[in-house]
Amino acid sequence: MNVIHRVFREDHGDEIARAWSLIHPLPFDVPVEIQDRPQLGPVILDRSDATAQAHVSTVPREAFPESDGEIGVIRITDHWTLRGERERAAVLLHELIHLRLFTGRLRANHDAMKATRRDIPPGREVQYDLADQLGQCVQEIACDRYAALRYPSFRGPYFDGERRGYYLQRDGYLVGGGEIPQLAAFFTLYGLIRAEAGLRVYEHDAGVVAELARLRERYRDELRRDCGGDDPLFARLCAAKDAIINVDVERSDRDENDYMELFRYVMMSL
Numbered sequence: 001m002n003v004i005h006r007v008f009r010e011d012h013g014d015e016i017a018r019a020w021s022l023i024h025p026l027p028f029d030v031p032v033e034i035q036d037r038p039q040l041g042p043v044i045l046d047r048s049d050a051t052a053q054a055h056v057s058t059v060p061r062e063a064f065p066e067s068d069g070e071i072g073v074i075r076i077t078d079h080w081t082l083r084g085e086r087e088r089a090a091v092l093l094h095e096l097i098h099l100r101l102f103t104g105r106l107r108a109n110h111d112a113m114k115a116t117r118r119d120i121p122p123g124r125e126v127q128y129d130l131a132d133q134l135g136q137c138v139q140e141i142a143c144d145r146y147a148a149l150r151y152p153s154f155r156g157p158y159f160d161g162e163r164r165g166y167y168l169q170r171d172g173y174l175v176g177g178g179e180i181p182q183l184a185a186f187f188t189l190y191g192l193i194r195a196e197a198g199l200r201v202y203e204h205d206a207g208v209v210a211e212l213a214r215l216r217e218r219y220r221d222e223l224r225r226d227c228g229g230d231d232p233l234f235a236r237l238c239a240a241k242d243a244i245i246n247v248d249v250e251r252s253d254r255d256e257n258d259y260m261e262l263f264r265y266v267m268m269s270l
């Protein structure tokens with residue numbers, strides 16, 4: 001499936017043009033067209049809550065009958081316009097990299113998780129949401145590792161802005177379900193994944209590294225407790241965690257099983 005990329009302009013044309021100039025030239029090709037007010041389909045990457053600055057959506061096929069591919073849209077929110085221009089540029093870059101990487105394995109992975117949504121029986125939605133958020137964090141980690149590797153000149157603005165909140169876990173990236181005891185280990189694991197993944201991309205910031213190292217120790221201890229002395233379980237969860245953290249951003253061949261383990265563990269856990 002093709003993805004044709006367009007930027008949703010809404011009323012922020014000047015801000016987008018400025019952000020665009022700050023991050024260009026890009027180290028990758030993304031065909032982009034500035035588009036006024038396309039119809040929007042579901043959000044596919046990044047949060048859609050009230051404080052999100054931007055996310056990737058699809059556009060209904062009928063909105064662009066001339067196109068044979070699916071259309072991905074970067075949607076800028078009003079929250080984005082409240083930020084400084086370097087942070088706005090960094091968020092735009094983040095979304096562009098999402099689109100750049102949304103092929104092959106990462107795409108197959110995403111689709112496989114979403115495809116199971118319709119089979120979820122009533123009452124299991126919280127479990128699915130947790131599985132989905134854990135499974136999808138590979139998209140975030142891939143995106144940020146790609147930025148660190150391929151775009152070091154923008155490392156400061158990119159990692160000092162919104163991304164810091166993600167790795168230091170200062171806002172609500174994980175919602176609901178914390179009260180279900182059988183799922184506790186997965187909540188802890190989500191924290192551990194972000195702490196360890198963050199350590200890979202924040203080498204340049206000693207303060208953040210120290211805080212991430214503390215979080216990593218805390219979540220590792222907590223995970224051992226959550227596993228209740230079941231060492232094989234602890235080892236399996238850590239292996240699934242490592243597979244996500246070590247996501248290879250240079251490979252795009254299609255194997256939808258690569259990062260599905262954690263998603264399946266959560267779905268089988270009740």
Ligand SMILES: [Zn+2]
Nearest residue numbers: 046098140143
């Ligand atoms: Zn993202």
